Amino acid sequence: MNFPTIRISQLVNLYVGSHNIFSKSMVLKTLDDIYQAFEITVDPYWEDHYTFGKVSKKRMKKFSKKFIDLVIINTLVPLKFCYAKHLGTDWNEELIKLMSELGKEDNSIIKNFDKIGLKTKNALESQAKLELFTNYCSQNKCMQCAIGTQLLNRNT
Secondary structure, three states: OOOHHHHHHHHHHHHHHOOOHHHHHHOOOOHHHHHHHOOOOOOHHHHHEEEOOEEOOOOOOOOOHHHHHHHHHHHHHHHHHHHHHHHOOOOHHHHHHHHHHOOOOOOHHHHHHHHOOOOOOOHHHHHHHHHHHHHOHHHOOHHHOHHHHHHHHHOO
């Protein structure tokens, strides 16, 4: 499903099928509304192709829930935050609620936090831990981080 040709076809269908996509996406409030808005398939040609001219087994090719979650986390929430700031309004509670309802990200950084006993419940927590990792763990600033100092003092 991650073939560039498939993603481009999905993106084209999203763009063609959703006039004023930016303004429509800014008013989406619930996860169900967002999932419904991103129920995008491909043109019929791509149902049995991954690349041009090479026929493959016919499959329904649509955005997976996991892919939509990543779009929400990495695109929709930051866009909504910036747009609200531009308007001079505060959508923070709505965005925090949305991130709290999303499942946690599945990557090695989050798995390592979970291994040391810091269980991650949702996307809000996984984003916070990714931020901690980037700004503290990867820069060896353990003594400036509450989690780092707690882990280091645990052994003494």
